[in-house]
Amino acid sequence: MTRPLVFSDDRLFPADERTRGIARALYGQVKGLPIISPHGHTDPAWFATNAPFEDATDLLLAPDHYLFRMLYSQGISLDALKVRSKAGVPDTDPREAWRLLASNFHLFRGTPSWLWLNHVFSQVFGLKVFLGAETSDLYFDTINEALATEAFRPRALFDRFNIETLATTEGPQDRLEHHKAIRESGWGGHVVTAYRPDAVIDFEDERFGRSFERFAEVSGQDVTTWKGYLEGHRVRRQAFIAAGATSSDHGHPTAATADLSETDAEALFQSLLKGEVTPAKAELFRAQMLTEMSRMSLDDGLVMQIHPGSHRNHNVGLLASHGRDKGADIPMRTEYVEALKPLLTKFGNDPRLSIILFTLDETVYSRELAPLAGHYPVLKLGPSWWFHDSPEGMMRFREQVTETAGFYNTVGFNDDTRAFLSIPARHDVARRVDSAFLARMVAEHRMDEVEAAELIVDLTYNLPKKAYKLDQRPSWARPVQPIKHAAE
């Protein structure tokens, strides 16, 4: 029962003809704009080595927790999907793993994965029939053949995708060698890093010990003293800045911040280093470190991103067998008003600081985040994140945030993905949903067409560049054409 994969140009636009027409026109203005990807998790090795991707399963299925978590929820084993466990990559035939995705593709109806994958299948690989049991091999072969060609090497796709800037995310213990290789390669693609120090800040993280050791080595500081530890961060932040970083990123369980005296902070650090780790002390240390990172940002200008609220590795059995990042992270209720107060009391009115807040708890959009960002000069709101990086999720974000924070306290879209091929799909969804939202505003006479035309360009291109300080390109990156403002 093969049927055509029709991927309409009007997808994600409201059905009402009047509004759809406005949405089409707005989207038309930004459809071709370059992609600014200021936060994500692609592997810099891809762009450093430019080696070909392996096969459909290895590239699209086995590393994508959106896909295997859904399949797992319906009783399909991770081994059968060739997902790496602690024992290594299972010896599953990748074609058979792909067939499991194909024959269960109906599970993704109504999910963003359906949109992203069908975009990749149709726009990137040119497939013209729906994925299903009977087309599984056609897909597997078509994709693999393409991946073997020059046109599907990472750098070629980067160019084809019209990516102006792409940020990856590394830890302080990372030597950033791939970024060095990219810089020195003469290729000119603007791939930068971001400073994500969680693994050397969170004493409860199972990766802490090994990361801390490497942090000591790489930073060349005596990180077992409080001063040396902070200096280690300063040193590594400088190295990251040299590798193009304009932001740091902090994925703590909560948004708690603290403002301890230097004496208390030092004592806490020493106690934790001695192994006196309790949940409360680990939490207080993470909280203090957000304030310390803010203080460093006053000097070095890194924009802070705070991504709190994920209960990591909720599935205890799966963590034991497969390790982290296996689709078992679950959002938690997250509080910001009290949590951020110590940090905001200290630096909340300082124009040198910029903090971008994210959440997995949509209830805070209208209650906490929009009121905070609509007042404090240092705060901006990141786009809808992770489970909410989807058409309905993006629309709820705009509907619940805009009336209090406006558009200009938001920072455009983040794809936040390790699924490189889905980047154009994800940005396309964001551009379409923003067009649809603005179109409704225009159709309901809550905004005029001139304002909407300016906004769609700002939301797509200008705001992320400005918020993440990506206006200045280093000499090794290719220059970009300036974007004329749509309304000019």
Added chain:
Amino acid sequence: MTRPLVFSDDRLFPADERTRGIARALYGQVKGLPIISPHGHTDPAWFATNAPFEDATDLLLAPDHYLFRMLYSQGISLDALKVRSKAGVPDTDPREAWRLLASNFHLFRGTPSWLWLNHVFSQVFGLKVFLGAETSDLYFDTINEALATEAFRPRALFDRFNIETLATTEGPQDRLEHHKAIRESGWGGHVVTAYRPDAVIDFEDERFGRSFERFAEVSGQDVTTWKGYLEGHRVRRQAFIAAGATSSDHGHPTAATADLSETDAEALFQSLLKGEVTPAKAELFRAQMLTEMSRMSLDDGLVMQIHPGSHRNHNVGLLASHGRDKGADIPMRTEYVEALKPLLTKFGNDPRLSIILFTLDETVYSRELAPLAGHYPVLKLGPSWWFHDSPEGMMRFREQVTETAGFYNTVGFNDDTRAFLSIPARHDVARRVDSAFLARMVAEHRMDEVEAAELIVDLTYNLPKKAYKLDQRPSWARPVQPIKHAAE
């Protein structure tokens, strides 16, 4: 000012003509499908005795807490509505009670009761004018005349409503005699029970003492020992399974689960039995019993339903005068991520277990429930429940759950009602809202028509049968015609 009661065939479909057309077509495919009602609170005595219903007030008003809670909120006494108190059924003229409903029917504008009642009035009783003060007697007389006829006996209505399976809910202390009578009657209507042990698990329930005594008698076990108590549950679950049960149901204040050692569990039970009841101990026991019930499900296959989060009997004065279930249950904030972790750590990856989660706290749809169900193989999501069993509530459920959990981690519709006559109305609302939701997805090109056509049949018919294991009918129940898949 009598005016016609027009109940449009297009009700609940979006106004946009394009989308409405798609919704109409989808609904057309499932309008006539049999009703699967896997969870509800009708009285099995109705089907066992097939006695006629008494009158409009007795059948439609006095037992319906949706109706009398709203009237009570506007200052109308429960006595005037002939609602039973601890002193018995008030000596109110049922015609006068009905007049209070009629003359205050405007209070129900915008509520699901308006939809359900107007469905019952127009579709079940053939009434053609709106209910109001001036039509009160017409309604009262028309309904009563109908109820006196054979066509309005419970079994005749069951058949007219095209109910394929109807589950009631009973406690372990219930001897299930009505279900026995139904089974042995030769009628063939598939009416089954469900195992709801709250009253013998919750030491804080005002019904505990009497229920526990009867549980001891009916189970024939020494339920004052921990082993005997668990064995009592096992014995009664078998008896319920013999009466067609495929599910258990648990209506605890919270979703807390626990995984105590056998020694600790036994000590806790003995302490509570001795009367050492504290809120914390009662809560821990309920939590432990969810895990015990899961363990039993591994053996006997009962699907677990968890319905947490109701603050029962919030109105202290009304509880004293009228007892429980008088419209004074209020939802509370409910947490699932930490609460379910002990149970999920123990059994969350076991394919023999199936747990259906419900909530009265809509904030958990996108934040907790969809992520949990989109990962754990044992979890599915029940439909929007109780206060949220309404067009807007159902739509929010789909909008907030689907993108993370998909459709196939949900289980179709539950009417969950004791209002027998409203069952077709409630299922009709669900079918219409699902059609409207899918129609929007199609109109926005987020799904194609073939997928939507399959889904509407799955949501209406296949998913509830599968999730509640109602595929196998016992020999005493009439056979059913297989439903061809809409997309075939």
Added chain:
Amino acid sequence: MTRPLVFSDDRLFPADERTRGIARALYGQVKGLPIISPHGHTDPAWFATNAPFEDATDLLLAPDHYLFRMLYSQGISLDALKVRSKAGVPDTDPREAWRLLASNFHLFRGTPSWLWLNHVFSQVFGLKVFLGAETSDLYFDTINEALATEAFRPRALFDRFNIETLATTEGPQDRLEHHKAIRESGWGGHVVTAYRPDAVIDFEDERFGRSFERFAEVSGQDVTTWKGYLEGHRVRRQAFIAAGATSSDHGHPTAATADLSETDAEALFQSLLKGEVTPAKAELFRAQMLTEMSRMSLDDGLVMQIHPGSHRNHNVGLLASHGRDKGADIPMRTEYVEALKPLLTKFGNDPRLSIILFTLDETVYSRELAPLAGHYPVLKLGPSWWFHDSPEGMMRFREQVTETAGFYNTVGFNDDTRAFLSIPARHDVARRVDSAFLARMVAEHRMDEVEAAELIVDLTYNLPKKAYKLDQRPSWARPVQPIKHAAE
């Protein structure tokens, strides 16, 4: 780049032509109805003295926290906006301050301020071009010229705005001299006060000491004894009632209530008076005072309003430099089910009491507030408040509240504003959003047109009058024409 300010007659109506037509018709029925403003913060001195307003900045920008909080969030200093600090009103040129608003007006796109201001600009001042850098002086001059005319004096605007009743809010320590002057002036505008005792109830309020002293003076009671303190409230409530008050208002951090014995209440009061103030004791005292205020309402009939959940003065630095009410109040998660239980247990079924609940936490609409108001006779729900007093916020309120509480447990619109000129704009937005909501209900056949026509008049005019007991006008106020019910 001047462009016309077109303020469409169809603003805020759904784009779908069918639904828009119904919305237009409904709105047409209430567009011209008088304004009932039962809760707000205008200055009674305006109507007592009828002095002209000063200039555009002084009237529209410097006192409006919606405006300066957004500008501040983007790095503009409050001094530059001529916002009063503790050092007094800054010596900024008001024309320059206005230019900052004008050149940053794009920040308000998508916010209700955009709607309110453009309504004021176009409908009140007759401006025909958009506000922007190049039209800033035109605006400033046009507005100032108008304000100097008789037609823009407070009383003239009151009449032009077709305000039937306007309530202000004062503390118990206020002598209500402006209200006396209005009453005795012979003008006849129905301006009344409301009793807001927070500053003499909340021992944590920075205004407590001075307010308490004045409360002692004005009430003439020995308010340092528990009995005298309560008597002081009774005396002042009578004085407020004499000044037209029909309601009290309570803006506590939480919705907590308590029911202490008289002995315990007295001891708590005495301890706090002695300066033994802890957060827990201050909270318990506020909680007890809600119950005391309810008790007084049983006797004197004041309708209680509870406005909980604002974290006041979150920005510590700004509080130090500029004092309270500077846009730094942030909503907090707010619980009602347990919080209100002591009060509801005591008085929840008493027909003499009426309590109107508000929230800044939208998550409680469907979970807590609608179920509570849909059961307890004393409870009604106030409209969406403050950050949620906006098109999307109002729509969420209706969508999330109506199905459980109906329309008749709500009380119509509150403008709740100190921005006098925006009052017509705000009521217009509410009338349009309610028309749009009802139009969708009609278009989806969930209500018929007769019901919607009755409802729009009830929501606009009848419900606020009834809920706030404004049906009776005092002899000094001009009589009003009775409104025929739209559906008659």
